[in-house]
Amino acid sequence: MNIVVDSGNTFFKVGYFESEKLIRYTTRLSFEEVIEMIRVEIPENMLYSSVRHTVDEFKEALNLPVKIYNLSADTLLPITKNYDTPETLGADRIAASAGANFLFPDEDLVVIDMGTCITYDLIDAQAVFQGGLISPGMKMRFNAMHSFTKRLPLVEPEINPEFIGKSTRKAMQSGVMNGILAEMEGIIERYRHKSPSLRVVLCGGDAAFFENSLKPPIFAVPELVLIGLNRILTYNVSLR
Structure with a gap:
């Protein structure tokens, strides 16, 4: 069994794999909860990706005789990076890309992570x-309008809001939600000018607000980052 651990700025997510198949995953975990979970079911191989705790902190807290791969700018990958500053490339971006390439090999892909x-x-x-x-992102746009103005409220997102808002709240919802949708459609169209056969792969926590509004074909893969992390893990294990 493989375990991959992914951490953003707030919570951890843990995915369990048998070979390339995602068996289950748990999200919104604290660092301490991740350590407890892994001690219950010790994996054969593990990959760790975090912007909060270093891999050394993780290894010390876990204290198990398990080979732990750490996703960094130096990690060997099943895809090639054509990027001017590879050391600044976010782990989620490269993991989602590796996951999309694994699911849809030999295709031009655009990965949209929301x-x-x-x-x-x-x-x-x-x-x-x-x-x-x-x-x-979506929440960042709502928060920015509220934080940088004196009178605009903090508004929650709404799926398919009316295009012409009849109140300040409705106008803000339309501005953010329909604005993001128009942005996505425009960017996808420009990518498709370069590659007409382009496949669009959608992931991320806010993807559910938009996946049914985009013109097909759109492939929503909610756990694409975990799939990509496991693909990177199995690739490195195969090189041992």
Whole structure:
């Protein structure tokens, strides 16, 4: 069994795999909860990816005789990075790209990851990560309007809001939700000018708000980052 551990700025997520198949996953975990979970079911192989705790902190807390791979700028990957600053490339971006390439090999892909920020990354049919775009995420846009103005409220998202808002709240919902949708459609269209056969792969916590509004074909893979982390893990294990 493989275990992959993914940490963002707030919570951890743990995925359990048998070979390449995702068996189960748990999210919104604390560092301490992750340690307790892994001690209950010790894996054969493990990959750790975190922006909060170093791999040395993780190894010390876990204190188990298990080989732990750490995802960093130096980690060997099943895809190639064509990126000017590979040391600054976010782990989630490269993991999602590796996951998409594993699920849809030999295809031009754009991976849209809808989290704190929205990233649009191109992976070509030769498994080369070509870079992409980074844009403010949904909650960031709502928070920005509230934080940087004196009178605008903090508004919650709504699926398919009316395009012409008849109140300030409705207008803000439309501005964010329909604005993101228009942004996504425009970026996808520009990518498709370069590659008409382009496949669009959607992931991230906010993807559910938009996946049914985008023009098909769109492939939603909610746990794409975990799948990509496991693909990177199995690739490194195969090189031992």
